[in-house]
Amino acid sequence: MTTTTDDAVELGEEQPRRSPLHEEHLALGATLTPFAGWQMPLRYTSDLTEHHAVRSAAGLFDLSHMGEIRVAGPGAGRALDRALVGTLSSLAVGRARYTMLCAPDGGVLDDLVVYRTGPEGYLVVANASNVETVLAELQERCSDVEVTDESATTALVAVQGPAAAGILERLISEDGRSGVSGLRYYACTAALVAGVEAIVARTGYTGEDGFELYVSPEDAPTLWRALLETGAEDGLVPAGLACRDSLRLEAGMPLYGNELDTTTTPHDAGMGRVVRLDKVDEDGEPLDFVGRGPLEARAGSQPSRVLVGLQGLGRRAARHGYAVLVPDGPVVGEVTSGAPSPTLGYPIAMAYVTPEVSGEGTELAVEVRGRPEPARVVPLPFYRRP
Amino acid sequence: MSNVPAELKYTAEHEWVREGTPVTIGITENAAEALGELVFIELPAVGDRITAGTVCGEVESTKSVSEIYAPVTGTVAEVNQAVVDEPQLVNNEPYAAGWLLRVDVEDATGLLSAEEYSALLDA
Incomplete structure (x- = not known):
């Protein structure tokens, strides 16, 4: 085998x-x-x-294995506002927020959960594969405050x-x-x-x-x-x-390396809401966070691809990297994650496809090891808790 | 350590063959464990010809999918409908109720002994 x-x-x-x-x-x-x-x-x-x-x-x-990075000191929230796509200075103490670290071109370097543990203390939780990148970027972008890798402790x-x-x-x-x-x-x-x-x-x-x-x-x-x-x-x-x-x-949640990577913007992944273009600095001027220009442009333009949910209509599951086709037609996208859903009992997948075929109910096919399997575009998430 | 019954023959691709007329084939305990709990099995139909070393089916878990290579050349005489209906039988009893196909064999050369297959797993 x-x-x-x-x-x-x-x-x-x-x-x-x-x-x-x-x-x-x-x-x-x-x-x-x-x-x-x-x-x-x-x-x-x-x-x-x-x-x-x-x-x-x-x-x-x-x-x-997840990475924990402590960002602390006067101005830590403001520093994170400039480093990340979200507004962390407005996060209440004792609350958490899902956000992303983007490159200057708007590509996603990692998706993060940030906790505000005190008035001037934040805990940034990064994917294991990206801890070094996140640490290096935060140290550079938040150089006025303390940035400490606490993953090992x-x-x-x-x-x-x-x-x-x-x-x-x-x-x-x-x-x-x-x-x-x-x-x-x-x-x-x-x-x-x-x-x-x-x-x-x-x-x-x-x-x-x-x-x-x-x-x-x-x-x-x-x-x-x-x-x-x-x-x-x-x-x-x-x-x-x-x-x-x-x-x-x-649950339709993205995985870094599958739905998200450096060639993907948050908007591509249907996560445009995490990009806070309404962020302002101390003087009320638009805040220039890393990636702002390209992300602003991306927010206002027609996307070239859209992340969708696919329900497999056959038994064989689509997997990461498989091509998505119009039935008997051209390739219109690629599967990012796929598996037989244990809860639903049928194959499910997430895929990037061209906007024309991203509408709910669109009938597509996935090339599963040399044989097309029918699939239908369905809303995400596949499962919502009762 | 995985169970490798001495009376069976094996392939390096983790299929097993029980000699007889017809022969019975399946996948090894080691392979079933590596895949995780199976949720879907696709097998050829009775009367289909299979050729040693070529793909004759696939097994799928939530995490992985594997192609099954025919360990012998011949004609499918019987398909285990029980594993198609309940793929987890392969995980639970890979050498008994979890068998996959019975095949009328034309050629069954080049198979490994239990010792040789075990050595491969240890390598």
Whole structure:
């Protein structure tokens, strides 16, 4: 057999880095996979079981490979306004925002979640494969404030699924509980979880309710075990990167390297809303952030391609890189991500196509290993939690 | 370590062959584990001719897709409808209920012994 896998960036020949939870994964019998220079759990038992557990109960993810960069000091918010496409100075303390770091030509260098942890403190969370780029760019673009890579001293554990809130509450002492159960989506707070100091954020990448917990690497195993133990009665299972990818695809969330890269603008990916052209400086003048000119031009022009959702009408799934065609006609695009959807029971994909064929309901085809499979343009996301 | 039954023959592409008339073919436990839980299997039809070393079907999980190479040359005598209906049988019982095809063989040369296949996995 020859296998094509929609996988992860594999970097260099260096020894892969290990998560602070590596021993836990081995004890749970995880299948490990190289991912952006790390060795991370691909699955513990089965991709499907883990996927369904997150949709119906809860899954526990180790995301310690993600990068955490601290931006702090007077003017940190203003500095980030110039460095990123969003307005971070207006973000309230204890809130989070999805944003992007763009190159001067408007291409996406990384998509980020930024948390405001204090009046002058921000936590920027970057994709593992892009941490070095993001760090270098932020150090250059925010040279008046402190920019520190905290990736090596930060572990990240996510508990995702409808049962996540109930599970987490049981591990928080009574006085801190209301702060967490009342936490809004895209908000964060400091809390003691299972006796461990954590930043608890109501964020995630699965399309379900859930939390991400930033802790020190030394404390990570204690937190991990406590969540597994208390969550077991609710159906929580450890969940690997394989189901993380199928969950985010169903939720229509972009993955850097698939839907986003340096040749893509946020607008191409249907994410034009994150580009804040209304940003102003201290004097009320339009703020000149990196990428502004090209992005302003892009916002006002007809796109050459549009990111769409495709529902496969056959059984064979479209995969990353496959050509999208007009039935019996020319190539009109390319698939960025695709898989058989475990929740929906049919193949789904995201693809860049020309605007003429991007309308909902348009009948297209995907060239699946030498044979076209029918597909229809459908709205994103494919799945929305009930 | 993956289970490699001594009585079977193998290919370097991770198919197995159980000798008999007709022969039975499937994919190895090692291959099934690497793919993850299968959600879709496409196989040739009864009466189709398959040629050793060429693609005769595909297996798909959420994460990956693999082409199945015919380990022998011959004519398909029987297709395991149970694995088409329930692909996870291949993950659960790759050498038993998870078999794929029965084939009336014309040529079954060039296969590996269990020892040779195991050595390949260890390499």
